[in-house]
Structure formats: C-alpha cells, structure tokens
Amino acid sequence: MKIGRRDLAKKGYTFSAMILPLGILFAGLFGLALGSFLNVCASRWPEDEKVTTPRSHCRSCGRTLSWWENLPVLSWLLLSGKCRTCKAPIGWRYPAVELSIGVLWAYCAWQAFSASPDLSAGVFSYEACMTLATAIAKMLFMCLLVTLAVIDAENLWLPDRLTFPGIFLGFALAVTRASLTTFMLYGGNHHVLKHIVGITIIQFWFFGAVLPAGGLLIIRWLFEMIRGQEGLGLGDVKLMAMLGGWIGIKGGILSFVIALGIGVLISIRLYFVPPPRGKKTEEWSVMKLPFGTFLCAGGIIAGLWGDKILGLYAQLSGTQ
Numbered sequence: 001m002k003i004g005r006r007d008l009a010k011k012g013y014t015f016s017a018m019i020l021p022l023g024i025l026f027a028g029l030f031g032l033a034l035g036s037f038l039n040v041c042a043s044r045w046p047e048d049e050k051v052t053t054p055r056s057h058c059r060s061c062g063r064t065l066s067w068w069e070n071l072p073v074l075s076w077l078l079l080s081g082k083c084r085t086c087k088a089p090i091g092w093r094y095p096a097v098e099l100s101i102g103v104l105w106a107y108c109a110w111q112a113f114s115a116s117p118d119l120s121a122g123v124f125s126y127e128a129c130m131t132l133a134t135a136i137a138k139m140l141f142m143c144l145l146v147t148l149a150v151i152d153a154e155n156l157w158l159p160d161r162l163t164f165p166g167i168f169l170g171f172a173l174a175v176t177r178a179s180l181t182t183f184m185l186y187g188g189n190h191h192v193l194k195h196i197v198g199i200t201i202i203q204f205w206f207f208g209a210v211l212p213a214g215g216l217l218i219i220r221w222l223f224e225m226i227r228g229q230e231g232l233g234l235g236d237v238k239l240m241a242m243l244g245g246w247i248g249i250k251g252g253i254l255s256f257v258i259a260l261g262i263g264v265l266i267s268i269r270l271y272f273v274p275p276p277r278g279k280k281t282e283e284w285s286v287m288k289l290p291f292g293t294f295l296c297a298g299g300i301i302a303g304l305w306g307d308k309i310l311g312l313y314a315q316l317s318g319t320q
C-alpha cells in the first residue's frame with residue numbers, strides 16, 4: 001500500500017515535508033562539490049597529470065590555492081574569474097561545470113521525488129529504493145556526460161578511461177535492474193530470470209550499444225571515403241555505445257539526432273559569421289567541431305526528458 005505524504009502528515013509525521021527540499025538541496029550541494037572535482041579531472045587528464053596530487057593550484061603561476069579559493073562557483077565569483085596573485089584569467093568553464101552538475105543533480109533528485117510518493121514521504125519501500133537507485137545512476141550518467149563534453153570541447157578528445165567504464169557501468173546497471181525487477185515480480189524462478197536478463201542483454205547491449213555504435217562507425221567510414229579526412233573520431237563511436245547502453249536504442253538515436261541538430265546549427269553559424277580577429281577565414285569555416293560534446297548534450301536531454309520527447313513525437317507522427 002502506498003502511503004501519501006498527506007496521510008503521514010495527518011499522523012503527525014511533519015518530518016516527511018522536509019525530506020523533499022532537503023533531499024534536493026543536498027543533491028545540489030553534493031553535485032556542486034563533485035563538479036569542482038570533475039573540473040580538476042577535465043584539466044589534468046589531457047595534460048597527463050595525476051588528479052590526486054599536487055593539491056589544487058593556479059594553472060598559471062602554480063600557487064597552491066587556499067580553501068576559500070576552492071569553493072564551487074562562489075570562489076570564481078569572489079575572485080572575479082582571476083587568480084589572486086598572477087591575475088591570470090580562470091575560465092568560465094569552472095563555475096559552469098560546477099553549476100551544471102549541481103543543477104542536474106538537484107533536478108534528478110526532484111524527478112525521483114515526484115515519481116515516488118513513498119520516497120518523498122521517507123518510506124523506504126521497494127519502489128522507493130528502486131527510484132532512488134535509478135536517480136543515483138542517472139546522476140552518475142550526467143557526471144560522465146558533462147566531463148566528457150568539456151574534455152572533448154577543449155581537446156577534441158574523449159578519453160577511454162571514461163568511455164570504457166561508462167559502457168561497462170551502463171550495461172551492468174541495466175542487467176542488475178532487470179534481474180532485480182524480475183526477481184521481485186516472479187521470485188527466483190530460474191527460467192524467468194534467464195529470459196529477462198537475456199532480453200536486457202539483447203536490448204541494451206546489442207540494440208542499445210552495438211547497433212548505434214556500428215551505425216556511427218559506418219558514417220565515419222563513409223565520411224572518410226567521400227571527404228578524405230576524419231570527420232568522426234573513434235571516441236565518438238565509443239560514446240555512442242555508452243549512450244545506448246544507458247538509455248537504450250531510442251535514447252541513443254534521440255541523442256544522435258539532437259547532436260546532429262546542434263552540429264548543423266553551429267556549422268551554419270560558422271559559415272555566415274565572420275571569424276574572430278586573429279583567425280583565418282578558411283580555418284574558421286572548416287574548423288573541427290567537437291561532435292562528442294554535442295552527443296553528450298543530446299545524451300543529457302535524452303536522459304532527462306527522453307520518454308517525454310519520444311512520446312510527443314509518437315503522438316505527432318500518429319504512430320500512437
């Protein structure tokens with residue numbers, strides 16, 4: 001039986017009313033702090049530096065930062081985006097990453113609370129735990145995507161150390177979720193379990209990951225044949241496999257379509273807008289675009305609102 005927040009409040013459980021705002025607040029604050037760490041990864045990995053040592057320092061003068069210079073978003077605002085000693089500018093990417101992870105985490109928490117009345121009432125039923133686990137997985141997915149987006153935008157590189165664990169994790173989570181759901185519905189019936197796990201493997205691994213990644217591999221090959229240059233990196237193919245593994249083939253295709261849309265819009269803009277000072281026109285218009293960043297943006301949109309967008313599409317196209 002589901003217990004609504006109102007029922008609980010009637011019984012005097014006013015604490016339940018605090019769970020929702022506190023949960024969202026904690027998720028947001030934790031996201032901000034994690035964003036700060038992901039910034040360090042995004043700056044150090046491309047330079048082949050260790051993430052743990054040395055301590056946070058100015059990348060221009062090397063001075064170790066004091067605690068108050070490490071506060072997410074706030075420090076950047078307090079320092080007006082400049083190092084205190086050498087006055088070297090600190091990119092807006094730092095507060096942007098922190099803020100996006102913070103907001104995305106708070107939003108994922110809000111989505112979970114609104115999907116599960118049990119969770120927002122603090123009743124840890126099976127349904128509430130599953131919703132919570134799904135939300136945490138989604139938060140992890142958002143972290144992966146934001147970090148990959150930043151690294152690709154700055155270096156045109158999608159590191160294997162993120163895409164490979166991403167592919168594995170998405171797949172492992174899909175199988176765990178399917179096994180658990182089947183177990184709760186049918187008990188430990190061996191055949192049912194085997195059947196559903198098999199379907200998940202086919203659905204997420206083959207249709208979700210292998211097929212879209214294969215499609216992208218073919219596009220990459222065709223592009224190279226026609227244009228004689230590399231248009232899509234292998235990193236994009238691995239990222240596509242990761243997306244499909246986490247959000248299924250429909251979500252993967254939706255991410256790809258959104259990425260293409262962003263790519264086309266930016267290409268048109270680059271074509272018509274004169275290059276900034278110091279850049280040659282020819283270089284500007286054929287500038288390599290970080291397709292991985294666009295795919296990540298597509299993945300974030302598909303991960304958060306994929307079902308709604310696809311439902312709307314089905315309604316409009318009359319397939320439903």
Ligand SMILES: [Zn+2]
Nearest residue numbers: 058061083086
């Ligand atoms: Zn400095």
